[in-house]
Amino acid sequence: MTILLWILIAVCFIASFVGLVYPIIPSAPLLIVGFLIYGFGFGFTELTISFWVIQSVFIILLFTLDYLVSSYTVDRRGGSRAAKIATTVGLIAGPFIIPGVGLLIFPFVFAILTEKIISKKTWNESMSIGIGTVLGILSSALLKGIAMLLMIVVFILYIV
Template identity: 45%
Template sequence: MDILGWILVILLFVVGMAGAIYPILPGALAIYGAFFIYGWFFSFSEFGVWFWLIQTLIVVVLFVADYAVSAWGVKRFGGSRASVIGSTIGLIFGPFVIPAFGLVIGPFAGAVIGEMIIGTRFDKSLKVGLGSVVGLFSSVVVKFILQLAMIVLFVLWLVF
């Protein structure tokens, strides 16, 4: 039974880290869920209130940062609310429409289309689209670091 518990914990960690790159996967929530799986299979006694407070704070920061960093990329390159919305829609649907490259093309096209709908010149719309890609990559880096911090904190909490 111990082996099954560890397999599930590690599987959720892998899904969580993949979620840093692929937005459809529940990144931080999968990692957070791994803590509960560990507790059910082994014990919750290793985790005190501070563990749960710190991990929950990281998850909240992660969700806020994910949106804020992506929106920052669009806004930094002169985008409007329409391009933020378009970029978000493209991020969600892009990977399904164009499986290999939709993760990058989706937010780019969504931001460009969002700007074009509100009447922005095409050259500025392209610049905003570039900003959405910069925001996406920046967001991936932030998510990866924070989610890795969650896993490292879990391991350190068990060891010490």
């Protein structure tokens, strides 16, 4: 039973990182599910209130980073609200249409087309916004990956 519980915990942790490539997968909740599997399987003794407070701060950080980094990079390059919406659609659809690279290609293309067609911007402006979108996605994924890794490190430090 112990091995099965650890396998489930590991699957939750690994799946949470897959969520960096497939944004439809809820990364942070999967980490929490892994922590809860540990708690229900082995006991919550090691997972003290301070553990849950630290993890809550990380979860707030994850959601805040995702929003702020993406918004900042698109806003900084003059992107419109329509481009943000199109980028979000591309983020959700892209990885399913073209696994892996679709995460970058579709938001990039959708942002460019939205700015060019709807906002009537020049190709240079539209390309700049598209590049900003990709930089935002990559930066956000990197920062979220680091935060998620830190969440797992904190978990390990508490249970060892």
